[in-house]
Amino acid sequence: MVSFVAGLDWNIFFQPAFDGSGTYLRFLLIGLAWTILLSVTAWILAFVIGSIVGVLRTFPGRLLPGLGAVYVELFRNVPLLVQLFLWYFVLPEIIPGLGTWFKQALNPLLQQFVSGVLCLGFFTAARVAEQVRSGINSLGRGQRGAGLALGLNLPQVYQLILLPVAYRIIIPPLTSEFLNIIKNSAVASTIGLAELSRQAQQLGEFTAHWYESFIAVTLLYGIINVTVMIVSQFVERVTRLPGYLGGRK
Amino acid sequence: MISIKAISKWYGEFHVLKECSTTVSKGEVVVVCGPSGSGKSTLIKCVNGLEAFQQGEILIDGVSVGARGTNLSKLRSRVGMVFQHFELFPHLTVIQNLTIAQCKVLRRGNREATEKGQRLLDVVGLAAHAEKFPAQLSGGQQQRVAIARALAMDPIAMLFDEPTSALDPEMIKEVLDVMVKLAQEGMTMMVVTHEMGFAREVANRVIFMDQGQIVEDRPKADFFKSPDTDRAQQFLSKILSHGVQT
Ligand SMILES: Nc1ncnc2c1ncn2[C@@H]1O[C@H](COP(=O)(O)OP(=O)(O)OP(=O)(O)O)[C@@H](O)[C@H]1O
Ligand SMILES: [Mg+2]
Numbered sequence A: 001m002v003s004f005v006a007g008l009d010w011n012i013f014f015q016p017a018f019d020g021s022g023t024y025l026r027f028l029l030i031g032l033a034w035t036i037l038l039s040v041t042a043w044i045l046a047f048v049i050g051s052i053v054g055v056l057r058t059f060p061g062r063l064l065p066g067l068g069a070v071y072v073e074l075f076r077n078v079p080l081l082v083q084l085f086l087w088y089f090v091l092p093e094i095i096p097g098l099g100t101w102f103k104q105a106l107n108p109l110l111q112q113f114v115s116g117v118l119c120l121g122f123f124t125a126a127r128v129a130e131q132v133r134s135g136i137n138s139l140g141r142g143q144r145g146a147g148l149a150l151g152l153n154l155p156q157v158y159q160l161i162l163l164p165v166a167y168r169i170i171i172p173p174l175t176s177e178f179l180n181i182i183k184n185s186a187v188a189s190t191i192g193l194a195e196l197s198r199q200a201q202q203l204g205e206f207t208a209h210w211y212e213s214f215i216a217v218t219l220l221y222g223i224i225n226v227t228v229m230i231v232s233q234f235v236e237r238v239t240r241l242p243g244y245l246g247g248r249k
Numbered sequence B: 001m002i003s004i005k006a007i008s009k010w011y012g013e014f015h016v017l018k019e020c021s022t023t024v025s026k027g028e029v030v031v032v033c034g035p036s037g038s039g040k041s042t043l044i045k046c047v048n049g050l051e052a053f054q055q056g057e058i059l060i061d062g063v064s065v066g067a068r069g070t071n072l073s074k075l076r077s078r079v080g081m082v083f084q085h086f087e088l089f090p091h092l093t094v095i096q097n098l099t100i101a102q103c104k105v106l107r108r109g110n111r112e113a114t115e116k117g118q119r120l121l122d123v124v125g126l127a128a129h130a131e132k133f134p135a136q137l138s139g140g141q142q143q144r145v146a147i148a149r150a151l152a153m154d155p156i157a158m159l160f161d162e163p164t165s166a167l168d169p170e171m172i173k174e175v176l177d178v179m180v181k182l183a184q185e186g187m188t189m190m191v192v193t194h195e196m197g198f199a200r201e202v203a204n205r206v207i208f209m210d211q212g213q214i215v216e217d218r219p220k221a222d223f224f225k226s227p228d229t230d231r232a233q234q235f236l237s238k239i240l241s242h243g244v245q246t
Helices: A002-006 A011-013 A024-057 A065-077 A080-093 A096-105 A110-136 A140-149 A152-171 A172-192 A194-207 A211-239 B040-047 B072-077 B094-104 B112-125 B140-153 B168-183 B196-202 B221-224 B230-242
Strands: B002-011 B014-024 B029-033 B053-061 B079-082 B157-161 B189-192 B205-209 B213-219
Touching: A011 A024, A011 A211, A024 A065, A024 A110, A024 A152, A024 A172, A024 A194, A024 A211, A065 A110, A080 A096, A080 A110, A080 A172, A080 B094, A080 B196, A096 A110, A110 B094, A140 A152, A140 B072, A140 B079, A152 A172, A152 B094, A152 B189, A172 A194, A172 A211, A194 A211, B002 B040, B014 B053, B014 B213, B029 B040, B029 B196, B040 B053, B040 B157, B040 B189, B072 B079, B072 B112, B079 B140, B094 B112, B094 B140, B140 B168, B168 B196, B189 B230, B196 B230, B205 B221, B205 B230, B213 B221, B213 B230
Parallel strands: B029 B189, B029 B205, B079 B157, B157 B189
Antiparallel strands: B002 B014, B002 B053, B205 B213
């Protein structure tokens, strides 16, 4: 293994890239930047929509939980690639005003990015919603009742009582959803966005140094994942409640 | 003060409450007992609108709980409720548990709310624990905080749903002591409990429920001397012979 790695030509990363953007190292780092930008933006969208949908699913009555359930089933069960093609190719054609604006006012790169964000965001929101719902449900009806009994209204009960605890409980599954969004962001390479996996692919194609390229890209994904885990554990530590759910007394 | 008029409630096909009627006057303490599943919790939750009911009417200080125009949040803020499992908010400190609704519902300033909270913690003997989190307290301490939390809203009446049945025997007394004191100070109380010692000491009336019906509703002395019905008689001898509850 060591001799295999040593036998590879690592100088390739310091040679100029085919597109004139600089060295191949820089070429890969551009991909890394797009992957991070895409994942983080999509995550913000997923978190906001997922929280709303998850909360709706725990509301009293039938209508709002029903709408939430439809959202989750729809976005969770249609393959991600299909969803991306819908956002990128189909919706701009069939939505009158907005679609035309999308095609004419945005440059191709922005079109790819916006489609990627919407696709990953709405898809992951369905999964976030399930986590938020299970977090809230794990608190039982008692906490809601206690909040209401004090005269808080339902939005206050969610904002002040249920969500602060539910979010703490679901930090681990939300972390794995964030790791998923990073992995899934590679799907944006299919519509040409220069994210990390596409850059690696191109590097391989243009230089034939496939091994070097994919070893480097694996390392970069690994570094992102480790960073995310560290941040997640940090968040978990600072939000931990004394004596509650394994927190120290 | 609390007037329950022929309320009925169904869970789907299941008839949980059958034409229950009773009243709790100002300053009165009414104990509700009965076998598991008889509808005690459901009844008491109907009183502050935590559970909806399909027939009948409940008036609190003249305001109808089930009516469309009623501001339920406002009504609930005037009726304190204490739960079997305490239901303190785990992410808030003890003092924050006592101030949050004062600030958000009654719009009291933080300073005023905190002072009020501290005073009540003192009353329930927990002044030193204000900055702790609920999970750092024993069950008995948590329940006393929960009582203080309800009192912080200056309620006109208090509802208790089996406040001591999740507690270890040695902690039951510390909670009952607080409740007895409250009763003696003239608080209007409706208490679901099997603590017949408590009923003997401070109750004015005892209500016995079975299968969704109020089977007996009588002054305490009469109830303990000779329950009208066999069912109440059996129930009473069963819980009294178990000893722990008295
Ligand atoms: N959400 C619900 N849906 C359907 N049935 C319910 C629901 N809540 C309670 N019940 C049923 O209603 C009946 C009365 O319940 P309730 O909790 O009021 O009894 P309880 O007298 O308080 O009993 P316990 O002493 O066990 O607390 C029980 O048979 C229970 O199974
Ligand atoms: Mg009960």
